[in-house]
Amino acid sequence: MTKSSLERSCNVIVTPQFEYVIRESMCAGVRDRASGDWLQAHYAIGRFVSLVPSASRVRGASRWDVLVEAPFGQVQIGPVLAVERPTQDILGYLLQQQAMVTQAAAHQAATSLPRQVFVRA
Numbered sequence: 837m838t839k840s841s842l843e844r845s846c847n848v849i850v851t852p853q854f855e856y857v858i859r860e861s862m863c864a865g866v867r868d869r870a871s872g873d874w875l876q877a878h879y880a881i882g883r884f885v886s887l888v889p890s891a892s893r894v895r896g897a898s899r900w901d902v903l904v905e906a907p908f909g910q911v912q913i914g915p916v917l918a919v920e921r922p923t924q925d926i927l928g929y930l931l932q933q934q935a936m937v938t939q940a941a942a943h944q945a946a947t948s949l950p951r952q953v954f955v956r957a
Contacts, residue, residue: 848926849887849902850918854878856902857926858885863904864930874929879911880904890914 846864849856854875857865863885866878875881884905891901891912901914922930 846922846926846930848920848922849885849916850920851902851913851916854913855926856880856885857922857930859930861885865926865933867926879906880913887916887919888912890916 846857846859849858850869853869855867855869856863857867861884863878863880863883866875866880867873868875880902886903887900888903889901890899900916901912902916904911904913
């Protein structure tokens, strides 16, 4: 996948604590805004993510929250500060992650035992 096609299929949802990188409605990465570090074990990664209207009645608060379909149920995170296009460093991170997954899959396929197929006569 090229950077331009990746850029077209991604958005970044910014909350006060994290940046959620969304690709085709799935969370592809989470970055801590304070440290700039990418989190490897955030429950949102690999999960369906959507924006939902905020239940907050505080004046001036965001009108949107992030809804994550987690294994233990739906988690509502908010408020959403912005929805942005991915920056070059975010695209670079996603391409690096994609390359690692592709390499791991190729290694697994090369080292796994061949499957036996039985055909009835």
